[in-house]
Amino acid sequence: MHETESLRDLAVAALEELKALDVTVLDVRGKVSWTDFMVVASGNSDRHVRALARNVVTRADEAGQPPLGVEGDQEGEWVLIDLADVVVHVMLPRVRDFYQLERLWTVPPGREATTG
Numbered sequence: 001m002h003e004t005e006s007l008r009d010l011a012v013a014a015l016e017e018l019k020a021l022d023v024t025v026l027d028v029r030g031k032v033s034w035t036d037f038m039v040v041a042s043g044n045s046d047r048h049v050r051a052l053a054r055n056v057v058t059r060a061d062e063a064g065q066p067p068l069g070v071e072g073d074q075e076g077e078w079v080l081i082d083l084a085d086v087v088v089h090v091m092l093p094r095v096r097d098f099y100q101l102e103r104l105w106t107v108p109p110g111r112e113a114t115t116g
Helices: 003-017 046-062 093-099 101-103
Strands: 021-025 037-042 069-071 078-082 088-089
Touching: 003 021, 003 037, 003 046, 003 088, 021 101, 037 093, 037 101, 046 078, 046 088, 088 093, 093 101
Parallel strands: 037 088
Antiparallel strands: 021 037, 069 078, 078 088
16 A cells, blocks of 8 residues: 555544544545645544544654644644645534535536636
């Protein structure tokens, strides 16, 4: 398995280990130049969001892939973990509903952009 896919799977496993809600993986290769995968998950409280994010960071550190950065871990409403080729977003459900990242990065079948 490629290193990027292993890192994606590590992030998903770390989230599932602490019972993250609605874990979704978005393959954004070819859509953005700064990452290959986005992992989006929810926690049921700001404390849960922070714990989920800390677990992803811990597991990545243990695998020798420390994050390039972590944002939002003080507030716990939306924590972003930058693992380079994998970006992890852990959010409260209301924040996730508001920003709808999955919808932003998903193109419905038959609606691909065309040039002409």
